[in-house]
Amino acid sequence: MNDLSAVSSSAQLAMKADAPLFIVLNAGSGKHDAGDTQQTLAGIFDAAGRRHEFLLLDSATDIESRAKQAVRLACEQGGIVVAAGGDGTINGVAQHVLGHPCAFGVLPQGTFNYFGRVHGISQETEVAAKALLRAIPTPVQVGLVNEKVFLVNASLGLYTKLLEDRETAKAQLGRSRLVAMGAGLMTLMRERRQLRLTLEARGQSRSIRTPSVFVGNNRLQFDRLGLPEGEALEHGQLAAIVVKPTRALAMLGLALRGALGRLGDADNLIRFPMHRLTVHPHRHRMIKVATDGEVNHLRAPLVFRVAPEPLLLMVPAPEDRVEVK
Template identity: 60%
Template sequence: MDAPLAATDRIRTRPAPDAPLFIVINGASGQQDADATCDTLARLCQAAGRRHSFLRVAGPDPIDRVAAEAVARARADGGIVVAVGGDGTLNAVAQAVLGSGCAYSVLPQGTFNYFGRTHGIPQDLEAAMRGLLQASVVPVQVGRVNGRVFLVNASLGLYPKLLEDREAAKQEYGRSRGVALLSGLRTLASGARRLALDIASGGDHRRVRTSTLFVGNNALQLARIGIDEAAVLGQGELAGLMIKPASRLALLGLALRGALGRLGAAENIESFVFRRMTVAPRGRRRIKVAVDGEVVWMRSPLVFEVAPEPLPLMLPPPELRVAVE
């Protein structure tokens, strides 16, 4: 499957076939796994005669600092910046790469991997690396909220709470989709606080009450839960999703509909597309926002938009991509 194109296909980043790789890997959560990953990648690079360097995130070093160093070195040497890890790692490295003139590649190692799966990048480490060694640049649309990049989604309200509870559950029970699902159901059963929002988009202004405002930039994720607007993503627009005021039982029903791929047909759901949207939570100067699985505080108002330039993503040749599942 060809990757969806951004609103513009103009992109100047064309690394050389033998461009060196600057590989950012987060070793803070599992030193032994990170060591094994580096050994595997080094072996494949050496076999292909490809120059490479590892930049590891460990201890007190924040990932954004390591990502910035990778970008600086790649710019100086005509290289490619590679992110290895889950959504948080991919997001942080993309934030540093966007607008830098460097090409970006991912070796997805997370739980859901919507970004990698959408673009046919294998989750198997060796397969993904072999694809990278033969990859070429394709421009890919990304979203931004208050200047911060999101590859998959950004949201406020109930969804950040779901993520916080899910992370706590994973710390206790381990990382798996089953743990994530059960944690989500427990959060929904506990109810949700409603937000009062002033929303402006495309010349329209309105006031709404909702438990969740979700903004998606990933067609695969939205298609899986049954949102028709998934079809327009990658064409210069983002998809918005709001849950109308609902009871706890209704929220659980919506979760079931999402699991069955029929969420878009629910009467408690409003979905829409936009290019730029300003959201002001009434009575709040700051609010928690979930950005590609990471929960951060942001100042109001929130501005959601398509980034003005695409991300130069390195994609394997079609024969080395995996089918979107």
Template identity: 50%
Template sequence: MAALFVVFNRASGRGDTDGFAPAVQAACAAAGRDCHLLPVQRPGQLAEVAREAVRQARAAGGIVVAAGGDGTLNGVAQAVLGSGCRFGVLPRGTFNYFARTHGIPQDLDGALRVLLTEAARPVRVGRLNGRVFLVNASLGLYPQLLEDREAWKQQFGRSRLVALVAGIRTVLQGHRSLRLTVERAGQQRQLRTLTLFVGNNALQMEQVGLPQAPAIDAGRLAGVALQPVGRWTLLALLARGAFGQLGEADQVQHFAFDRLTVKGRSFGARRIKVATDGEVFWLPLPLQFDVAPEPLALIRPAGLAPERQEARA
């Protein structure tokens, strides 16, 4: 019967047009649970509100809940990790990969039912230079794709179709490759790639057809590197991913790891553009990807998510 401290992002694309706040309060009241809504009123305020939610939850023995897309969940998880608080999710994004891979329904009623009835279970998360990522982190082409996608969403609305069209447009523009030095398990190698993608979401791996989902289930991270190719080949690879066949492409390298260090080899920049869970920013080199030593205590159903069961069938 722990109290819920819900970080609700009013600054997100969906706002509160669907009556989210009253619905959450009504469900909690019906279950006899205290509910405290902590709205994020403007961009840039998320980290501050998340820290306040953690402070209040720790004092009350409560649960911190993130309501929003994967970017909002990331920001709240950053504050929750290591705090000793349990973590709940009410997904409100476009793709909601984190919720889906852990069996949390995308509809509000279903997500509330899980939040109010299920127990906390440990979930491993990734880190990039100490910053949490729940779904993926990347550099190269993928952060640019995310930036372009966000611009299209601002103009045409948030939908998976808009995201797909924006991705095709970005791919057709052409991009320079990165020359990197990567180190894992004590060994260094040179890597030339259009994008380096690090996944922490088994469902996402399964959907695009990459064989690293079992490694993620075992608490590791999945690295994916795309060899330099022309824009039409790149577009064909995008189609392969859409049909769950990316792992069959010769131009795609994939591997599992616990810790990966990335240094720039052919450019003199001291920092590089990266993305974590859909949010794009700059980080200093070298980059350090690893698995956080402490898991999140996520409120989720037991067992394999139904969507993942269907993907394996």
């Protein structure tokens, strides 16, 4: 039995079938009103006789305090911390669950939800909530960059700029896929900055100019982009994608290849799996890094690695798993 199997087996023995749920609910995620979502979830858990408590988020600044409160309650009462929201909310709650002896549940309500989908969790709130009642605690890999958690990906450079410009456009023009796509295209056409970095991985060091570095921790996202390095994520590694210095039209070509699931055919990418990657930015002490879509300012050097301990995720039972489409 390997380490993850041992963790899973011991967790299943320790987890009570009626473990209380402490639900951190983001009022700003998803298509439905938070009040309606809370009412729906409460009805499901009440009908099942499952004790639960909601900790509502009014803004992003609430995540730390609400997540810490949920973790404290779960640890004291043998409960489960549940994040209900998009990738940013799920990441923010997971940051505080990691390293504590309590399980983590997910009720995805954002747009992409790669983390939930790769583990067979339904994107429909009612379906996911009912599956959570029968879910099995299972250890899953977590990525870290300077101790900041990422469940899906972490990046610096152009991808981070894309996220910032997308959020600015949504704030001005409304939240829609069309607005997000338009903002992304404008960023690709206008952005010219290149990062000067030294990368250290697998015992080798390399200096490079690049518009973007992307480190992934989600097999589904890599498969959708057509990148075979996603297989490494099943073997305790992360996968890095570094873009070679590239003109605007070539960047648009990369974006198109990604949309078509053919990014693996591109010859202007450096791709490699690794357990640890150290990035030394030239001239920068602080640098913007996006983790699961949220932008942070981190101090250099940046160290990307697999967390030494897994996150104990409540994964749907086999009969409740939703196949990825």
